[in-house]
Amino acid sequence: MAGMLTVSLWRGGTEGRYVDYDVPMRETQTVLDIVTWVQRNCDATLSYRFACRVGMCGSCAMTVNGRPRWTCRTHVSKVVSRGRLTIGPLENLPVIKDLAADMRPFFEKWQQAKGRFAPSKTRSDPIERIAPDSAARVAADAAIECINCGVCYSACDTVRWNGDYLGPAALNRAWTLLNDVRDAGNVERLAAVATDGGCHACHSHQSCQEHCPLALNPTASIAGLKRRTAQAYLRGEIKP
Amino acid sequence: MTLLAHRTRPLWIAALVHRLSGLALAVFLPFHFLALGLAISGEAQLESFLRWSEQPLVKMSEAVLLGVLAIHMLGGLRLLALENLAWREGQARLALLAVVAAMAVAFAFLASVF
Ligand code: HEM
Ligand code: SF4
Numbered sequence: 001m002a003g004m005l006t007v008s009l010w011r012g013g014t015e016g017r018y019v020d021y022d023v024p025m026r027e028t029q030t031v032l033d034i035v036t037w038v039q040r041n042c043d044a045t046l047s048y049r050f051a052c053r054v055g056m057c058g059s060c061a062m063t064v065n066g067r068p069r070w071t072c073r074t075h076v077s078k079v080v081s082r083g084r085l086t087i088g089p090l091e092n093l094p095v096i097k098d099l100a101a102d103m104r105p106f107f108e109k110w111q112q113a114k115g116r117f118a119p120s121k122t123r124s125d126p127i128e129r130i131a132p133d134s135a136a137r138v139a140a141d142a143a144i145e146c147i148n149c150g151v152c153y154s155a156c157d158t159v160r161w162n163g164d165y166l167g168p169a170a171l172n173r174a175w176t177l178l179n180d181v182r183d184a185g186n187v188e189r190l191a192a193v194a195t196d197g198g199c200h201a202c203h204s205h206q207s208c209q210e211h212c213p214l215a216l217n218p219t220a221s222i223a224g225l226k227r228r229t230a231q232a233y234l235r236g237e238i239k240p
Numbered sequence: 241m242t243l244l245a246h247r248t249r250p251l252w253i254a255a256l257v258h259r260l261s262g263l264a265l266a267v268f269l270p271f272h273f274l275a276l277g278l279a280i281s282g283e284a285q286l287e288s289f290l291r292w293s294e295q296p297l298v299k300m301s302e303a304v305l306l307g308v309l310a311i312h313m314l315g316g317l318r319l320l321a322l323e324n325l326a327w328r329e330g331q332a333r334l335a336l337l338a339v340v341a342a343m344a345v346a347f348a349f350l351a352s353v354f
C-alpha cells in the first residue's frame with residue numbers, strides 16, 4: 001500500500017471525456033485490476049471487457065497512457081507516470097461505450113483476408129503428417145500465437161489513415177494459413193490480400209511488432225505476403 | 241488526449257523522415273531539371289547559372305538536398321531489403337545508420353565545395 005493513484009478513464013461513446021478517479025495503490029496490481037476497482041467501488045455503469053485475466057483471450061486491450069496494451073498482463077508499476085494513469089478504449093475502432101471498443105471491423109477484416117481455414121481433405125482421409133521443422137511450418141509457427149487482441153491494429157497508422165486496410169493481425173493470420181500445407185484456399189487468399197487495402201498498403205513501420213504483447217512480428221508476415229503475392233501475379237495465378 | 245506513444249518510436253520517425261524526404265525530393269526535382277535544361281540550352285546561360293551556384297547559400301542548399309536524397313535512398317533500400325530478404329533484427333539501428341551515413345555524405349560534399 002502506498003497512497004492513491006489518479007486514474008483518468010474515458011467515459012461515453014465517440015463523444016465523451018476523461019473522468020478522474022482516485023484508486024488505492026497496491027503493491028502488485030494490473031491495469032485491469034484498476035478498472036475493475038473503479039467499476040466495483042465508484043461507478044457500476046463503467047463498461048469494459050475482459051475474460052481470462054491471464055493473457056489468453058485477447059479481450060482486455062485498452063489504450064494506457066497513449067499506448068495500446070493487454071491490461072490484464074500490464075503491471076501498473078511499469079506504466080504509471082507521475083502517479084497518473086490515463087486509460088481509454090483501443091484506437092482505430094469505433095467506441096461502443098467507455099473502455100469497450102467495437103471490434104467488429106477488426107474481425108470483419110479477418111474474414112476479408114480469408115483468415116478461415118479451407119480444408120483440402122475430408123474426415124475420412126488419414127491425418128496429414130507435418131514435419132515441425134519444414135520451412136512452411138516454421139514460418140506458420142512463428143506467427144500462429146495471435147490472441148486477436150487488436151493491439152497491433154490500434155498501433156498501426158496505416159489502419160488509421162486507410163479505412164480499407166486489412167491491418168496487421170488479419171494479414172498475419174493469412175500468412176499462417178498460406179504456410180499451412182493442408183489449406184486449399186490459397187489462390188483466393190492471395191487475391192484477397194493483394195487488393196487495395198491489402199499487404200501492399202503496409203509501410204513496414206513495425207509499430208505492430210513493437211506493441212504486440214505476444215512479441216509476434218506482423219511486419220515480417222506481411223513482407224512474406226508481399227513477396228508471395230508478387231510471385232503469384234508474375235506466374236499469372238492472380239489478376240491485378 | 242495524450243500523445244499516441246507509437247509516434248515516438250524510432251521506426252515511426254524513420255517512416256516520417258522517409259515521407260518528408262520523398263516529398264522534398266519531389267518538390268526540388270523540377271529545379272534540378274531546370275538546371276540541367278539550362279546547361280544544354282546554351283553556354284552563356286549555363287555560365288551565369290554556374291556563377292549563381294557559386295554562392296555559399298546555394299552550395300549549402302545543394303548539400304542539404306544531397307543529404308535528403310541520401311537519406312531517402314538509404315532508408316528506401318533498408319525497406320526494400322526488409323521486405324524482400326530474410327528478416328533481420330535491429331532495424332532501428334539500421335535506420336539510424338542511414339541517417340548518419342546521409343549526413344556524412346552531405347558534409348563530405350560541403351567540404352569538397354568550400
Ligand atoms: C534514390 C533512390 C530511391 C529509392 C531507393 C527510393 C525508395 C522508396 C521506397 C522503398 C518507398 C516506399 C516507402 C514506403 O513504403 O513507405 C519510397 C517512397 C517515396 N519516394 Fe522514393 N526512392 C528513391 C528516390 C526518390 C526520388 C528521387 C523521389 C522524388 C521524386 C522520391 C519520392 C518518394 C515519395 C514522395 C514517396 C512516398 C513516401 C510515403 O508514402 O511515405 N523517391 N521511395
Ligand atoms: S508494419 Fe504495416 S501493419 Fe505494422 S504498423 Fe506498419 S503499416 Fe501497420
Ligand code: SF4
Pocket residue numbers: 145146147148149150151152153168169172211212213214215216218
Ligand atoms: S498480432 Fe499480436 S497484437 Fe496483433 S492481435 Fe495478434 S496478439 Fe494482438
Ligand code: FES
Pocket residue numbers: 050051052053054055056057058059060061070071072073
Ligand atoms: S483478459 Fe484475457 S487477455 Fe487480458
